[in-house]
Amino acid sequence: MTTPLRVGVIGCADIAIRRMLPAFATSPDIEIAAVASRNLNKARDLAEHYQCRAVHGYAELLELDDLHAVYIPLPAALRPRWVEAALRTGRHVLAEKPLSTQYTCTRDLLELAASRDLVLMENIMFIHHPRHAAVRHLITDGALGELRSFHAAFTIPPLADSDIRYRPDLGGGALTDVGIYPLRAALHLLGPRLDLIGASLAQGAGRQVDTSGAALLRTPGGVTAQITFGMEHTYHSAYELRGSQGSLTVDRAFTPPADHTPVITLHRGTTTEEIRLPPHDQVAATVTAFTAAIRTAAPPDTDATLRQSHLLTQISRTAPYTAHTNGSPRKADDH
Structure with missing residues (x-):
């Protein structure tokens, strides 16, 4: 039996609470390992529900040594910093859309992921x-x-x-x-x-x-x-x-x-x-696509993401x- 991928969540955004955490919890390929927030009480509430670790602060989550991947639902202006930080710690990343609000930044993040053989996937669910x-x-x-x-x-x-x-x-x-x-x-x-x-x-x-x-x-x-x-x-x-x-x-x-x-x-x-x-269920399908890309070491095609960012x-x-x-x-x- 394949060991589930341990995923940490950076931020307690509404989409994480309503959509992604329930989908992670029901996926046989995912284990929710930790939830981080700048508000420790908020992290604790979610962590208790999903029986995982509560972490106070985003950098602190990336210091954990037992994570395979990170999900980042932070606001668009904050997203690039933490996507880059997660990639530099060797974690695969599923991030909300868009990856950044500027084409050059999106390009650089995708190139960083590719250079480290990591999956960086933008969470646009309807395409699945x-x-x-x-x-x-x-x-x-x-x-x-x-x-x-x-x-x-x-x-x-x-x-x-x-x-x-x-x-x-x-x-x-x-x-x-x-x-x-x-x-x-x-x-x-x-x-x-x-x-x-x-x-x-x-x-x-x-x-x-x-x-x-x-x-x-x-x-x-x-x-x-x-x-x-x-x-x-x-x-x-x-x-x-x-x-x-x-x-x-x-x-x-x-x-x-x-x-x-x-x-x-x-x-x-x-x-x-x-x-x-x-x-x-396109949310579950997105989670499946993310885990499959990691398992097969075949990152998703980034051409559409780059063209989208350019436009x-x-x-x-x-x-x-x-x-x-x-x-x-x-x-x-x-x-």
Whole structure:
């Protein structure tokens, strides 16, 4: 029997508590060894639930000598420092997305992992759901004819004012929090050779970060990809592909519950077909992909991660930026 990988968790973020720790606990390949927090009581509460060690401080966790891997759900601005520190102690790393908010930093972290034969994986879970592989097969099999365009959106309702995603000093903002999903979906389905044509970011009233945005991209073959995102909206999580002979839509595309029956709706002419697939737990699938990469010494392909990082950086640096006051936009002087 294969010995479980002992994993330490750096930070008690909401996604760790709601999603990843339960998935680690039910995986036969993972043993939760320790949970670290700057708040020792918080670490103790989680550690007691999962019967593991509580550690006061992130550096202290990395000093433990019995960890194989580390999971890092820290805010975006803090993530690179601790990803690098974990890699330099010889641990494999699963980190929340994006790995960093700058392309050069993401590239350097991936190169560091490769130089030490370590797995560094960005925690984008939806790409491990089989529904998107089924969509790829439909495209390849010509179900839509010649592909023309891709449209994707991910928007969520307003967050609590105290939420870290509204804090610029912690790397907050809609682009890196929710915009990454439709952007990665475009790369996942259309391939890495997407070029940015134009983009826009907007800042909600009283906010110090972007709260919504959109981007237009294009493949060398002329297929366009339009993405929209925001975090002060009604909830929407979907994409649509259109071709010369048909189109398909995928709803609840990015964060479906494990018991959700995934549906691909295919439109051709006057007919509509619903392709139903078995429910699938994409969180568990992500954990499986991470442990498999470590077991087989075959790190995941990083091309999409690098291209995604490059495009995120491009959008952030070049998008016209507006701030909204009482619902009326005004051009910001600098972004």
